[in-house]
Amino acid sequence: MSLAEGKIEFNETDFADTQAAMQHWQHFPASTISHHGGQCCQIAREWILSTDYSQLNAGHPLTGPRWLRLKYTWGPSTWPIYWCEAVERKTLDCGVLAALALEVFAARGVKSYPAQFIQQYTDDATRQWTKRWHDKNAPVYWIKEDLIYHEGCAVVVRDNEIRLWDPSAGWWVNPKQAGGYGGLLALRVFATQVNTPSELIWGTQRIRPNQWQKIESARGELALATAK
Amino acid sequence: MKIYISGLYSGTNPQPGIGVARSLRAAYPNATLVGVEYSNRCSGIHWPDLDELWLQRPWEELNLDAYAADIKAALDAGALWISGVDLEIMWLASIFPAGHKNLLTPPTGALRQISKPAVEAHKGLPVSIPPFITTERSDWELHAFCRQHGWKVWLKGPYYEAVRTHSWDVFTHMRALLARAWSTERLFLQTHVTGYEESVCFSAYQGELLDCVYMRKRELTEEGKTWAGDVTEVPEEIVTPLRRIVKELRWTGGAELEMVRDTGGQLWLLECNPRFPAWIHGSTIAGHNLPAVMVERATGVPAQTAGAATCEEFTRVVLEIPVRAQFPLPSLPEPFPGGIGHSMKHPSGTLALAKRLHKLHIVEGNGNGNGNGNGQPGRTNNVDAPSVPASFIDDLKAYDFAEMETPSWLFLESTAAGLFKHAAELASKLNTPALAVTNAYSIKTNPDERLIRLAKESGFLAEAISLLEVQKALKTGFRPDQVILNGPGKWWPEGLLPDAPLHAVFCDSIADLRRVVASMERKELQAKIVGVRLRAPTVGSRFGIPVDTPAALKQLVSAIETLPRASTFGVHFHMASSNIGVGQWWHLYESMLRWCRSIETLARRQIECLDIGGGWFPDDWHKDSDDQFAAAIQRARNFLPFVKQIISEPGKAMAQPSMALAMRVLEFEESAAEEIKEAVVDGSIAELPMHFFQPHRILRQDKRTGEWQPLKHGKTHLLGRLCMEHDIVAANVELPMGVRPGDVLVFCDAGAYDRSMSYVFGRG
Numbered sequence: 001m002s003l004a005e006g007k008i009e010f011n012e013t014d015f016a017d018t019q020a021a022m023q024h025w026q027h028f029p030a031s032t033i034s035h036h037g038g039q040c041c042q043i044a045r046e047w048i049l050s051t052d053y054s055q056l057n058a059g060h061p062l063t064g065p066r067w068l069r070l071k072y073t074w075g076p077s078t079w080p081i082y083w084c085e086a087v088e089r090k091t092l093d094c095g096v097l098a099a100l101a102l103e104v105f106a107a108r109g110v111k112s113y114p115a116q117f118i119q120q121y122t123d124d125a126t127r128q129w130t131k132r133w134h135d136k137n138a139p140v141y142w143i144k145e146d147l148i149y150h151e152g153c154a155v156v157v158r159d160n161e162i163r164l165w166d167p168s169a170g171w172w173v174n175p176k177q178a179g180g181y182g183g184l185l186a187l188r189v190f191a192t193q194v195n196t197p198s199e200l201i202w203g204t205q206r207i208r209p210n211q212w213q214k215i216e217s218a219r220g221e222l223a224l225a226t227a228k
Numbered sequence: 229m230k231i232y233i234s235g236l237y238s239g240t241n242p243q244p245g246i247g248v249a250r251s252l253r254a255a256y257p258n259a260t261l262v263g264v265e266y267s268n269r270c271s272g273i274h275w276p277d278l279d280e281l282w283l284q285r286p287w288e289e290l291n292l293d294a295y296a297a298d299i300k301a302a303l304d305a306g307a308l309w310i311s312g313v314d315l316e317i318m319w320l321a322s323i324f325p326a327g328h329k330n331l332l333t334p335p336t337g338a339l340r341q342i343s344k345p346a347v348e349a350h351k352g353l354p355v356s357i358p359p360f361i362t363t364e365r366s367d368w369e370l371h372a373f374c375r376q377h378g379w380k381v382w383l384k385g386p387y388y389e390a391v392r393t394h395s396w397d398v399f400t401h402m403r404a405l406l407a408r409a410w411s412t413e414r415l416f417l418q419t420h421v422t423g424y425e426e427s428v429c430f431s432a433y434q435g436e437l438l439d440c441v442y443m444r445k446r447e448l449t450e451e452g453k454t455w456a457g458d459v460t461e462v463p464e465e466i467v468t469p470l471r472r473i474v475k476e477l478r479w480t481g482g483a484e485l486e487m488v489r490d491t492g493g494q495l496w497l498l499e500c501n502p503r504f505p506a507w508i509h510g511s512t513i514a515g516h517n518l519p520a521v522m523v524e525r526a527t528g529v530p531a532q533t534a535g536a537a538t539c540e541e542f543t544r545v546v547l548e549i550p551v552r553a554q555f556p557l558p559s560l561p562e563p564f565p566g567g568i569g570h571s572m573k574h575p576s577g578t579l580a581l582a583k584r585l586h587k588l589h590i591v592e593g594n595g596n597g598n599g600n601g602n603g604q605p606g607r608t609n610n611v612d613a614p615s616v617p618a619s620f621i622d623d624l625k626a627y628d629f630a631e632m633e634t635p636s637w638l639f640l641e642s643t644a645a646g647l648f649k650h651a652a653e654l655a656s657k658l659n660t661p662a663l664a665v666t667n668a669y670s671i672k673t674n675p676d677e678r679l680i681r682l683a684k685e686s687g688f689l690a691e692a693i694s695l696l697e698v699q700k701a702l703k704t705g706f707r708p709d710q711v712i713l714n715g716p717g718k719w720w721p722e723g724l725l726p727d728a729p730l731h732a733v734f735c736d737s738i739a740d741l742r743r744v745v746a747s748m749e750r751k752e753l754q755a756k757i758v759g760v761r762l763r764a765p766t767v768g769s770r771f772g773i774p775v776d777t778p779a780a781l782k783q784l785v786s787a788i789e790t791l792p793r794a795s796t797f798g799v800h801f802h803m804a805s806s807n808i809g810v811g812q813w814w815h816l817y818e819s820m821l822r823w824c825r826s827i828e829t830l831a832r833r834q835i836e837c838l839d840i841g842g843g844w845f846p847d848d849w850h851k852d853s854d855d856q857f858a859a860a861i862q863r864a865r866n867f868l869p870f871v872k873q874i875i876s877e878p879g880k881a882m883a884q885p886s887m888a889l890a891m892r893v894l895e896f897e898e899s900a901a902e903e904i905k906e907a908v909v910d911g912s913i914a915e916l917p918m919h920f921f922q923p924h925r926i927l928r929q930d931k932r933t934g935e936w937q938p939l940k941h942g943k944t945h946l947l948g949r950l951c952m953e954h955d956i957v958a959a960n961v962e963l964p965m966g967v968r969p970g971d972v973l974v975f976c977d978a979g980a981y982d983r984s985m986s987y988v989f990g991r992g
Contacts, residue, residue, distance in 0.1 A: 046826035047778045053822045054765040058815035060491035087778045
């Protein structure tokens with residue numbers, strides 16, 4: 001579908017079946033990295049955490065660990081994955097990168113939760129990704145037509161206010177979503193610890209932990225309003 | 229309706245004129261938009277929304293009085309004027325001190341309140357001003373500012389231009405260029421704030437805030453200029469104080485608050501521009517036509533609002549447009565022979581306008597040539613002289629300069645003694661029964677026996693980087709068990725290793741570690757402590773064992789496991805804080821503690837000795853740092869519970885102030901009209917090789933009073949005696965009145981690497 005037809009701009013988002021996607025990925029756990037229990041994984045973990053602190057470069061602890069994405073290309077990973085394997089790989093998928101980011105935030109003393117995203121791209125993009133994952137014999141459970149399942153971190157900045165770190169992109173997700181290519185359609189934050197607030201604040205949106213939640217799209221509303 | 233719009237430059241760092249014209253065209257399709265420009269090289273003059281073009285001669289040629297009269301006539305005839313050029317706005321404010329209802333620019337009083345870098349008017353806004361320092365302070369203070377902020381600083385011009393100055397030589401070079409370009413010494417250094425660039429843009433008329441928007445840059449050019457952004461409502465915590473500020477300043481016109489939001493969420497105000505930003509049409513796209521609301525308020529003519537609020541996000545593209553027939557493209561200037569590019573910056577003569585406004589006292593500067601009361605024509609120096617410790621002056625009294633051959637090194641005895649005393653007292657204060665804190669003197673920093681002896685007497689260990697240095701330490705009275713051996717070439721030259729055990733040996737590489745293990749097994753080498761020097765990751769260094777990959781860490785851990793258990797294990801790291809900055813050094817320290825803890829855990833080897841350095845600038849180590857060192861010791865204990873000794877290597881903090889260099893003025897050409905431009909001295913960079921890295925406080929004795937006075941910043945270059953182009957031992961100093969050939973100048977702060985790395989050159 002063309003993204004612009006005449007004067008009215010339509011977004012794929014407006015027609016995406018977010019509800020079906022949330023059901024599709026309802027039982028997906030957030031990714032975790034396994035540990036052999038030996039020195040191999042211990043060295044790998046210590047290396048990641050010490051390197052992260054060095055990379056902070058006297059910056060604020062809330063600085064996103066973008067260095068991980070510079071070191072590791074985003075791409076297919078095979079699961080399960082162990083610490084000693086992960087650090088030696090050149091390519092890591094969003095699950096591994098998110099798990100690493102959670103570890104480094106925790107080591108810095110910054111509270112963060114695993115976060116799952118449903119994002120919209122295009123059929124062209126997801127076809128490319130499917131082929132790339134197939135070529136590496138990696139599963140493509142994370143792709144559903146033009147929608148994808150993705151992982152990141154919900155980082156607590158103060159009280160119950162969060163920011164969403166996308167470790168595969170190396171950026172903070174814009175809390176003002178406009179839909180369209182790369183748009184965030186749904187979010188689930190895993191916050192199962194004791195004393196977890198019943199509601200998290202992301203920008204102007206209230207996020208209920210441990211359940212998929214549709215994300216408001218400013219542009220989607222505008223386009224629909226115009227179409228009416 | 230006729231509206232004059234200036235500032236049509238449309239290069240990669242564009243002015244707002246085209247954006248203003250596009251926005252006004254959308255709101256007033258029938259208005260006559262007149263583009264005002266001062267060079268036919270500005271591509272914006274060809275923009276089709278401009279109905280007419282008022283092309284003036286460049287500012288250096290313009291008759292300002294006649295031009296002012298023309299503008300007044302246009303305004304009196306009912307036309308409006310929206311300026312997109314800061315200096316033009318300042319000039320217009322001086323032409324119309326009482327304002328003009330059709331002049332849509334802010335008044336002089338308001339402009340003063342937003343001048344950089346303090347931006348006085350910001351009070352009440354939820355923003356902070358990044359730390360800054362005027363370049364009218366002494367070089368000594370400016371260097372301290374740069375160190376304090378990790379050399380992440382910008383040198384900024386009074387109106388435009390900002391240059392990253394990451395080292396002392398870059399700073400001094402750029403300061404000279406910017407001062408010359410803008411005809412003023414009133415530049416400033418400001419710290420860099422890492423974060424996201426955001427802006428508030430507003431439109432006001434006679435103290436009434438009409439509308440405002442918040443913009444976040446979403447794509448930037450290489451120069452950091454906006455390429456794409458999103459536009460949203462301004463938060464109430466900004467709007468409320470902004471409305472008050474606009475009212476108090478009686479602001480008319482557009483304006484932009486340029487800010488950076490750091491990672492912690494804090495907003496830092498970089499500057500307040502007295503005009504609309506170049507991205508102003510992005511605001512119009514988002515439904516906030518700020519130029520139009522201002523015109524509507526000034527004229528009472530309603531603006532059209534059709535097509536508003538199409539999108540909250542905007543981006544730029546590159547367009548080719550036809551050139552106006554009446555204004556064909558000018559020829560490209562001839563490239564300078566051997567030059568690169570065409571040198572076409574500021575085609576409208578902005579620099580010339582700055583110079584003219586200085587002369588007219590419309591903007592502050594020192595290009596008026598009126599002097600500053602120091603009695604010397606052409607001198608305009610308001611720059612502070614550096615302060616010099618009293619001990620320097622006391623120590624100089626020991627020398628007879630009349631008979632002294634120059635250049636000559638001066639040992640400042642009481643100064644040196646005072647430094648070592650302070651270091652010894654600090655170590656003693658930090659000592660506890662469970663943890664020994666010991667200083668070590670880096671012999672390479674200055675191998676002068678007087679300093680090594682002072683170190684010995686003050687309870688220091690001796691740190692050597694070669695066996696020759698070990699021998700020097702032993703000859704000066706150190707015992708082998710008071711010597712630390714370090715560095716990549718520490719075994720050179722062969723055959724000089726003492727038989728008795730050393731205090732510590734730190735391995736600089738895995739190969740070095742294997743050699744040490746083998747030597748110890750053969751009983752050739754004995755040391756109480758054997759350890760490794762870690763290479764600081766993320767900070768460029770050629771020294772120490774890297775840990776920049778998991779494999780490197782694994783290899784290090786395996787190698788440590790082979791170290792003899794009879795020796796205590798230690799870790800050493802060293803990085804010059806004067807190079808990376810004080811804050812960065814302390815972060816590196818924290819980072820190293822984490823690496824040490826990892827190594828301790830993984831190698832199952834307790835770290836009992838931590839050796840930390842170095843390269844401290846004396847002021848950073850000796851002044852107000854005792855509490856920080858105490859906290860650092862505590863941090864080390866928290867991370868490394870088995871540590872029993874911390875060795876501190878202050879490096880040049882001990883040696884640098886302890887020596888000075890005396891040199892004589894050989895000759896110069898006097899000028900009655902202006903400051904001496906060049907003077908030749910008999911010293912050179914062969915004696916001051918650190919000239920490029922740090923300032924030296926320079927003293928000159930007043931012949932009449934005998935008083936030693938520090939030289940201020942000025943316009944004289946002190947040229948060294950060598951026939952080498954780069955032999956300039958001081959750039960931009962002020963030679964005091966009455967200076968004569970044969971006079972002695974004393975370069976202080978030369979006792980560290982200036983002394984130890986000085987070389988014989990040009991002496992036959």
